[in-house]
Amino acid sequence: ASKEGELSALYRMKGLKEILKSRTGLFRRLLGKKAPTEKAWKAYSDTVFRCTLCGNCQEVCPVGIRLKELWLSLRQDLVHSRFFPEKIDMIRDNLEESHNVFAEDNEERADWVEDMRDAPDHGFLKDQAEVVYFTGCVASYFPLAQKIPMAFAEILEASKVDFTLLGEEEWCCGFPLLGAGLKEMLHVFVEHNVDAVREKGATRVILACPSCYQMWREHYPPEVEISHASQFLIELVKKDQVPLRDLELTVTYHDPCDLGRGARVFDEPRALIRAISGVRLVELPRNREMCRCCGGGGNLEMIDPKLSLEITKEKIDEVLSTGAQAVITSCQQCVRAMTTYVRRNKIPLEVLDITELLQRALKR
Structure with missing residues (x-):
């Protein structure tokens, strides 16, 4: 920090x-x-x-x-x-009982679809599809983060991608277990999620959450192709499948820790930003592998929310030093941590996921 x-x-x-x-x-x-x-x-x-x-x-x-x-x-x-810490017991209990880290009803994992503009009748829940979009716990349940799956689903629809959600059959990827020192429970979640994808007949799993992406890459069997949303979207953009219009916006980019340092995915998000005509990218003083953490990872919010918030302040101060109108990232937890701080302190700065930036640039 x-x-x-x-x-x-x-x-x-x-x-x-x-x-x-x-x-x-x-x-x-x-x-x-x-x-x-x-x-x-x-x-x-x-x-x-x-x-x-x-x-x-x-x-x-x-x-x-x-x-x-x-x-x-x-x-x-x-x-x-x-x-x-006592909060570790809470993480264990929530995941054992609800299959998500927040103890929410797992049948409501895909309820965010109902808030979408022109959502299809099937709610993106198909029996079979080429691609599975694995949403993740934070994006499924937190209103601040639900705009990310909404944006991504709209882009996939506009790009004619055959995809499905897993709905209630999606369980936590297991990252909170790993971060909490509960690795012995991980295999149950891995086996369930792999079976759920298998049932859909999918050949590819797309994840907008860097922690989910890292878990699937490192702890799941290599049965299907795994891609982060930014990697998949730049493929679509290069094939001219995503209809984009011009935007006038100066942005900076925050590399999420798990996606950047963890998976070395640095270029694809920046390529997406540069693919939108009129968007100007100004790099942070510390970027790529040396990018500062946003303060939202490693279960720290549950263990020490004060320290988490102070780390977020350091991040936002650095973002503001660039003069950018918006900070773009590729992680729902980074969006949630930075947006919460910006709103609480009434700072005139937009915080957007890379999917939201592309959604804004969609030709409709």
């Missing part, structure tokens, strides 16, 4: 070092005669879970340690040791 104060990776690591190296710290207790106190374990656990899992630390690590994997492994070990 920032270079100073409690937003920085340096501060977090310093805090961790103090916990481990102090006279009553965890390592001294583990290697000594006295067992670690519950207070020591709690302080250590809180530090490990107070992280967005943005991956910036491993970009700058001088010896190339895969630090994100280390943080995830630490969380898993702490859960097995029964030292973790």
